[in-house]
Structure formats: structure tokens, C-alpha cells
Amino acid sequence: MLDLIIIGGSAAGCSAAIYAARRKLNFKIITHDIGGEVVYAGEVKNWLGNKSIYGYDLAQNFADHVRDYGVEIEEGWKVYSIEKEKSGFTVKTRNNKGEERKELAKTVLIATGIHPRHLGANNEEELFHKGITYCTVCDGPLFKNKTVAVLGGGNAALEAAVMMSSIAQKVYLMTIEPDTAEKKFGFPTGDDVLIEKVKSLPNVEIIHYANTYEFVGENKLTGLKYRDLRDGKNEEKELAIEGAMIHVGMVPNSDFIDIVEKDRAKQIIVDRHQQTSVPGIFAAGDVTDLPYKQIIVAAGQGTAAALSAIEYLNKLK
Numbered sequence: 506m507l508d509l510i511i512i513g514g515s516a517a518g519c520s521a522a523i524y525a526a527r528r529k530l531n532f533k534i535i536t537h538d539i540g541g542e543v544v545y546a547g548e549v550k551n552w553l554g555n556k557s558i559y560g561y562d563l564a565q566n567f568a569d570h571v572r573d574y575g576v577e578i579e580e581g582w583k584v585y586s587i588e589k590e591k592s593g594f595t596v597k598t599r600n601n602k603g604e605e606r607k608e609l610a611k612t613v614l615i616a617t618g619i620h621p622r623h624l625g626a627n628n629e630e631e632l633f634h635k636g637i638t639y640c641t642v643c644d645g646p647l648f649k650n651k652t653v654a655v656l657g658g659g660n661a662a663l664e665a666a667v668m669m670s671s672i673a674q675k676v677y678l679m680t681i682e683p684d685t686a687e688k689k690f691g692f693p694t695g696d697d698v699l700i701e702k703v704k705s706l707p708n709v710e711i712i713h714y715a716n717t718y719e720f721v722g723e724n725k726l727t728g729l730k731y732r733d734l735r736d737g738k739n740e741e742k743e744l745a746i747e748g749a750m751i752h753v754g755m756v757p758n759s760d761f762i763d764i765v766e767k768d769r770a771k772q773i774i775v776d777r778h779q780q781t782s783v784p785g786i787f788a789a790g791d792v793t794d795l796p797y798k799q800i801i802v803a804a805g806q807g808t809a810a811a812l813s814a815i816e817y818l819n820k821l822k
Contacts, residue, residue, distance in 0.1 A: 511614045515541035518789075524808055551799070657679075682713065712731075715731045730742070730743045
């Protein structure tokens with residue numbers, strides 16, 4: 506039986522792995538991929554010690570640091586079940602080939618992060634990768650000199666609009682929020698510096714009160730339909746576009762476990778020691794209910810979770 510299984514290979518999981526290795530635990534780190542959403546972060550300017558680094562490079566640095574401790578990262582495996590046993594936990598995994606295996610561990614650390622939320626509009630799934638994307642950093646360059654729409658009311662949408670302003674000919678930035686000071690002019694969770702930046706861009710047009718309900722196109726995206734909620738009129742309008750970047754929030758990757766307490770958003774609830782409602786199961790990073798979804802915060806939580814797991818194991822002995 507292992508001392509610890511770490512699930513996830515991004516900031517929280519890799520940080521935890523380093524501390525587990527330094528304490529010479531018998532453990533494994535299992536992950537579907539390296540870096541998670543960090544890979545798609547674009548240019549990162551708030552990672553301590555690096556004035557500027559791209560998300561992909563930062564994610565590779567995480568993995569390289571872990572491997573430098575002699576730890577093998579078992580990549581390409583997804584955990585689909587965790588079961589409580591008398592002396593620990595059974596972790597069931599499956600790879601892309603459908604192969605399955607079980608691992609036994611005294612403690613488990615969940616650091617599986619988040620994934621983009623879908624808008625839920627008509628034809629959204631059908632036109633995914635046919636003009637619709639949830640990763641502007643990945644796919645934005647495909648829309649050079651074209652007309653695109655960015656959908657969302659937070660920093661991710663604002664950053665996408667800034668990026669696309671230098672690539673696309675025309676950018677519609679669509680937010681369901683009103684153009685009022687109370688709602689920060691349509692971006693209630695956005696940073697002021699980004700809002701001012703977007704408002705100054707000549708080829709970005711902000712559309713407020715926009716409730717997008719349908720994407721148009723057969724084999725490729727050609728437009729979108731939205732309801733203008735201004736004054737409660739719900740007037741239906743249509744835009745001709747060739748690309749749509751959807752940034753309407755993130756969803757925690759927590760569906761595989763049902764024995765720990767979660768909040769309404771399916772975030773795993775943890776205490777200040779990163780302990781879940783089940784003794785011996787810890788969680789860290791964006792999958793948890795803790796605030797401030799930042800790379801550097803996730804790394805710190807991963808460290809705290811590893812130290813808490815070590816303390817838990819010491820008490821077992």
C-alpha cells in the first residue's frame with residue numbers, strides 16, 4: 506500500500522509531489538495530462554521569480570522539477586473512482602485505451618483543477634472546433650483578419666479580447682451584464698486595468714445585455730444569435746462571425762469522487778489544512794472551494810496539503 510496518491514499534474518499536484526519526495530514518502534502522481542489549464546494560460550506575468558513566462562513552459566517546468574526528484578509522473582490516466590477501505594483508499598484509474606487498474610493508498614490528495622464551462626447555446630457542441638473554442642490562446646491565431654466574438658464578463662474574456670484585437674479584423678466582446686458603474690461597465694469580476702484597455706481598442710466593440718442562445722452554421726461557424734435584454738425587450742439579433750471564444754467560467758473536475766463533501770458548484774470543501782470531510786483525503790488548487798483561483802495560490806495549497814498528509818501519516822504510525 507502506498508503512503509499517498511496525488512491526482513493531478515499541475516501547480517497543486519506538482520508542488521505536493523516535491524514535498525512528498527523530500528519526505529521520502531512511498532507515493533505516486535497520477536494525471537490525465539501535464540499542466541491542466543496552466544498550459545492554456547498564455548503569457549504569465551505573476552509567477553514569482555519569472556517576470557514573464559508562457560503557461561506551457563511553466564507547466565513543463567513543474568513537471569521537470571518533480572522528475573528531478575526521481576518521481577515518475579504517470580501521465581495519460583484518469584481516476585474514475587475513489588473508495589474508502591478499512592486501512593486506506595482504493596483509487597481506480599483508466600487510460601485512453603480503456604485499460605484499467607487499481608491502486609491502494611493510505612492517503613489521497615486531489616488536485617484535478619477545473620475545465621471551461623460551456624454556454625449551453627444551440628449548436629454549441631456541433632460547432633466546437635469548427636469556429637467555436639474555449640481556449641483563445643490555443644486557437645486565436647487561426648482567425649487572423651477575421652471577425653470574431655468573445656463571450657464572457659470576466660478577466661478571461663477581457664484578456665481574450667485584448668489578444669484577438671491584434672489578430673482579428675473585428676472583435677465583438679459580448680457580456681450579458683449592463684453598462685453601468687455598479688457592474689463595472691459590463692465586467693463585474695474584471696480587473697479595472699483590463700476593462701480600460703479593452704475600451705481603448707479601436708477594433709473591439711462591446712455589446713452589453715447580450716444573451717447568446719444559438720450559434721449558426723453547418724460545417725463551420727458563420728454567426729450567432731442573441732437576445733438584447735435591454736429594458737426587458739428581449740429583441741432577437743444576429744451577428745455574422747467566423748470565430749467564437751467562449752469564456753463564461755470554469756467547472757471543477759470533481760465528478761469522479763462522491764464520498765467527500767462538495768458545495769453547490771461541485772467544488773470540494775476543505776479546511777485550512779486542505780483536509781476534506783473524509784479523513785485521509787486532501788484537496789488543493791482550483792478544484793476546492795477556497796477563493797482566488799491563481800496558479801501561485803494552487804501551488805501553495807498543494808504544499809499545505811502535502812504537509813497535512815504527512816502529518817496525518819505520522820499519526821497513523
